[in-house]
Amino acid sequence: MRYQGKITTWKDDQGFGFITPNGGGKDVFIHIKSFTQNKKRPIGNELVTYEVLTGVNGRLSAQQVRYVGEINNRPVTIGKSVYPIYFTIIFLALMCLAVYLNTLPLFILAIYAITSLVTFILYWTDKRAAKKNLQRTPEKTLQLLSLLGGWPGGLFAQRVFRHKSVKQSFQFTYWTTVLMNIAILFVIASPAARRLLSKLLGV
Template identity: 35%
Template sequence: MRLKGKLIKWDNDKAFGFIAPNGGGEHVFIHKNAFSNRNRTPNINDIITFSITKDKQGRYCADLATYSGEKLKIRQAKNINQFSIYLSIIFLSGLVFALLFNIISSTVVFYYFGCSMFTYIIYAVDKAKAQRGEWRTSESALHTLALIGGWPGAAVAQQTLRHKSQKKAFRSVFWLTVIINCGVLSWLLSVNGPTL
């Protein structure tokens, strides 16, 4: 849901301010990065249309903000990172080959495929929510899904849906979850052998 309000405070040096929503309620924090048009300097009394999201500390703030009369343009990555997609395909294919040679059980293979499909769907739903300006799935939830085995689906979703594919901090944590998940799987295979 898109909201509208008036910019009542702005600090040019720190590049943030507060919006008073038209419907009343608490003032909404907004950073300059939340504006789709970053070439324009915000001014007091500007009418702003915006969505609500959460920052890294879990606090509500404005996002996807536009000035009155402007249309929302969601920035998208121009290029798809083929590495993420290929790595996911190679990993899942490796699981299938490991199953054929009785290195792992079918339960592990079905688990990873199921978890990856579920994670892809969650990314698609979150992308749709972002476009509609609705409440979003938390980044910690997305990272948890990747950590427990859904990272192949997450990696494909990030690139094909162009969602969460540009935020460096998110990507760094995501790749850490991939390393941890693969490390745990390798350790379990070394300890339990072909019975896993």
């Protein structure tokens, strides 16, 4: 049996909230995974329909949740699409090939590897902090690391931990830093820039 209610409480960082049923009654727990399709995340006050599952502790949980009046088969957002993953894998493969062909310095690839690892770890700790209401990692720190070359690690962390992957404002800034980083890499890796760098370093 399906019910209808309104999401009256929503904690986006933790991915859960509560539905107040139409006509009153006990609030129903709702988790982001309870939605039937990969759609926009709620922000509160959305009308939804749902089924109810009663847990062993007596808590009511919403299942098969849908927004009222939603249209099925909406386009998949960037935060859910597989194409950014393919793009990142191809990008890293091209970097490795460039290093192998001696057209890109190894230390640049090392910078990407190190910053990506640091970024991945910070996403993980920030996700844990969000769940436990602890001090968070500032978003500007994550974005700065992406700009410095940690964006591949950031992307994989977003998908593995399901963190920051659908927040539109964060995603816009994130992909802006990705484009800026790639542009800077092309400038640095150009022959003219490498000759200048060699002169400055006396190599």
